Amino acid sequence: MNHRTRMDWMFLWNCLMRYSYLRLEKICLKSSLKSVPGFGWAMQAAAYIFIHRRWKDDKSHFENMLDYFCDIHEPLQLLIFPEGTDFTENSKAKSNEFAEKNGLEKYEYVLHPRTTGFTFVVECLKKGKNLDAIHDITVAYPHNIPQTEKHLLNGNFPKEIHFHINRYALETLPDSKEELQVWCHKRWEEKEKRLRMFYEGSNNFEFTGKSMIPPCKSELRVQIIKWMSIFYWTCFTPAMSILLYFYSIVRWYFCITVVFFVLQERIFGGLEVIELACYRFLWKRPSVDDQKKD
Template identity: 45%
Template sequence: MVFTGSPGKSSEGSLILMNHRTRLDWLFYFSYELRYGTITRGKIILKSLLKNIPGPGWAMQCAIFLFLHRRWEMDKPLISRVLRYFRNLDYRPQILLFPEGTDLTETTRARSDEFARKENLLSYQHVLHPRTTGFVYMAKKMMKGNGLGHVTDITIAYPQNLCQNETDLIAGNFPREIHFHMTSHPISGLDTSEQGLSDWCQKIWLEKEKRLQDFYGGTKTFTQTNSTGDHSPANSRTLQINLYMYAALIFWTWFNVASIVLLLYSSLFRWYAFLCSLIFFLIGYCCDGVDMFQANLANGAQVS
């Protein structure tokens, strides 16, 4: 993991905007949260399809990640309800948002190019044209009650090999390097009108395209632009992060082994697993998931 640039203050509520190069960018993003964010307040906006994956999807529901249907008439009240829930808890989330809406592939690039032709915009090679509606709405809402202090622009790049999707991960094609370039923008320095925020997001994406052109066309490193030096984790928390990683490796290895053994040999554990699965399926069917059940229970059905 290689980090350059300047992250925002971890004590503030924030929106993190990142280009969506692969389907697994959100997973690699946790390395940023571990080093520069507050991982207990980190939330990710994901496709609604992922929330019902047994195990990981249920865990993300319990953590109140935001799962969108990519239909604004459905997503707008959902976002409002979750942000209201956070506001009532006096909770300042750090929310990762992919304004492009999907990962970069030949198919999605062709769609982005078609949109650019219709709107008389430049065609991009390394990013897709962002959809600004969700970002503008979330920024306006979070400024009112979720402690939005800054917007952090993160550019992610893979200089050697790509892990485009889950099958690559299973096959062992894990990226040898992942580069993150971070630029923090205090909300006080932005034009916070709807048009101003939309134009700013478009401007950031144009800069991101140029940054990635220089990255892939040159030395495959991001230029360090801030005056405080490289924010590499080697400067501060290497030992602590390594301990986290080894602990996670040990825990999840033994957790998986123990789960398989107990499912095979313990009828009590099989009943426990069945009941847990049944509860999550029922809550998902009746309440659209544990995340919405929690928010509705705290807020009521009204959306403000």
Template identity: 40%
Template sequence: MKLKLFKGITFALLWYTCIIWAVFFIYCPLIFLLFVNRRLYRKCTDIILSCWELYPASLLEIFMGCRVCISGDDINPDDGAILIMNHRNRLDWFFLWAALLHSTKPPAHRCKFVLKSDVRIIPGIGWGLQMAGYLFIHRNWEKDKILLKRSLDYFKSIKEKYQILIFPEGTNISKNTKEKSHSFADKNGLQRYEHVLHPRTTGFTFLAEYMKSNSQLDAVYDITVGYPKTLPSSETDLLLGNIPEEVHFHIKRYPAKELPSDEIPIKKWCEERWEAKEDALAKFYKPQTDRKFATDYKCDRPWNAMYFALVAWTMFTIYTVYLTFTSSIAFYWVLFSTISHIIVSYFSIGIQQFEIDLYNKFDREREDGETRRLNSSIPTTNGKDKKVY
């Protein structure tokens, strides 16, 4: 029990301290690039995040001994896509990082999560996710629709394809949320679900319609997560070392052309996916079963890269923390970065929206001007000069 607690505390400290000091010493210096070249800033922050995501996966699987099992389809990192997943507990997103790493070929996913706005003010991880361009919502649909549209338009303008993860249930399963889901089902004459919550389809429907019309949607990936043994519930479980022995993910890819075209059919399509999830999870959690989604699991791991990431990021964390308290320059840089992020997080809607504002102010105007100049330089012909080939 003491060893378990020690490993849990060590795991949490390494993971969280690495996040904070990576923001201070890697992400924050890139802020200056944001004022010079938005496209380059976005590429750099994306690459850094991809490199860092190996670290929590390595801590989870190598240090804590958690086995992440993947079945179904691979995720194509070149797809512009929507990822939808059931939300079993508050830590699903953490295990999903490892799942995304192992389910893409090569292991280089480009996923942005849709998260509650409160997450962006959390020291360290919230600041880093702002700079990584994640999408934050405020539970006000009129406001959220505008913010989502701005982010999607920006991604298209800079010619970057991403996978957008959304939890249609809106929150994780708990006694309170399950009772609300049952009440909704009873009121609308629907089946009561025991392993999922009835999905809120507004956000997904908007993303599917808008990304499809914006030529940003190649596929929808339906992900189902299950915990065959230990089931953590909150961040406290990480600290206490209550890490699941295994986490299972089943992935199904649906090409965008297979999705319905209108709002009501898309909503129905999402609801059907959740009905299928309930059936799959009912079988998964059935007593005296192997608790697997499929017999064929993908267990390939980039072990060399994971061991390297484990050592490199741990050494980086130790060194930068040491530097902070031995160098006055480093100390005041950390202090300045902390104050700046607190001000931005509490008095604006985030660095990620400031990035879009800068692009719209400078890059878009210049690109529109170049397009107009190009069009004006193309010779025009009257109808008599046209040739049909």
């Protein structure tokens, strides 16, 4: 998926809720987000893949997490942003500088993708027989673009979000790493053309081309989930405030939970790291026969 704003991953939930299964999604995202109280801890518990955006530091953890998902046969939807960061004037300038050095076309609506992580993910999942298809997603905002969390806090939500999705089955993908890199770059060339037509064309409220996605699930189901979520989170905050004020046991529970999440991250690196270590200790230990063979 192209990374137009820092909030793209969250806006994609609307699409996944209608066409896929939101509960299966994992996201590859920067490691600093795991320390954010609340949702950062929840993403740790969901075993998201946190990276430092330095390949020499990320490769081993990336491989361990992907191997873990393949070993447990987890139905996996892994969201990655090959651009590496969201689209801003600063990141665009760096992308254009990279394009100039390498004799590539300068883009106006996307950044040049970094293919090292992308090809590594594809190869690991293919090796673990846990890759069914790649969904190439292009996102566009026709009216206002909320670039950061601050925009949302100020009430600057997008009026519309457009997604263009193409599904590429496993058997249609290139085999070699070099061909996969070229394949990824071609998808970004298509994104640039598609977004240029979207923003600059005479009809900028529709993507051109044929989108290959399954039919939408029941809109009634979507509306029920939406209103249940609104009701739950509207009640949750005042309810927790009341419980914290009146009951000491709730205050103790709250304090212990906060201390636990802060300490486990500083000592072990996060819940997803603990989960991976427990799996290796309980299920991946070499047997006695294997040790004798060694």
